[in-house]
Amino acid sequence: MTSDQDRARAVVFLTVRLVRRHDLTAEEAVTAIAQVRAGQDGPHTQLVREEATAVMREAAIPIRRLLDALRPVAVAAARAFADIARALRPIQAAAARTARAARRDRPDWASPYGPPPRRGGRGNARTATRARTSRRRPQHHRREPRRDS
Structure with missing residues (x-):
């Protein structure tokens, strides 16, 4: 809904509400509402x-x-999450120490799975496929139309 x-x-x-509660005609009520909206x-x-304020209070x-x-539910949930966070602090500290003690036989950026693939170099399957499919056949290799005998 817009x-x-x-x-x-x-x-x-x-x-x-204005018609029922204050005995205004519909035209008087609509005019008064339009006047309020226009300031x-x-x-x-x-x-x-007054009616708008009453409606908001009732809502x-x-x-x-x-x-x-x-x-009370929100307060209890907040306390439970705080307890969980306190319980996890030692585990988090141990995990941070373990992460700092990681292997140092290679730089951090080096992958144990080998170097990243080269772009456009030899052995790149994507460029090789593109090169194969983009070649046009020479004119003399075009197929002749089939003749049904």
């Missing part, structure tokens, strides 16, 4: 602002309840 669609639904929602003052713009109530219910 933001324009969201705005249109909010206008309809506020219009219905203008009108006879009913204060009602629009926040279940969100606050959910967050209050989840807070």
Whole structure:
């Protein structure tokens, strides 16, 4: 849903609330909402602002309840992760020492699997295939059309 669609639904929602709760006509409610959106003052713009604030408060109530219910779980999870991190510190330190004591019989960049392949040199399968497939046949080697007898 686009933001324009969201705005249109909010206008309809506020219009219905203004008509039902404050006995405005639909035209008065829509005009007041348009005035608030344009930053203008009108006879009913204060009602629009009050209704919008009330809607936001009402929407926040279940969100606050959910967050209050989840807070103990989040605190317990944070404590558990902190305990795990403390338990892993010695293991992490040992792993760092082991990594520093790595083999020194070759430079760090050298691979135990041999040197990296050369580009464009002899034995490069990709360039050899490309060279083979890009050659054109000489004119005298073109096939003759088949003759069905």
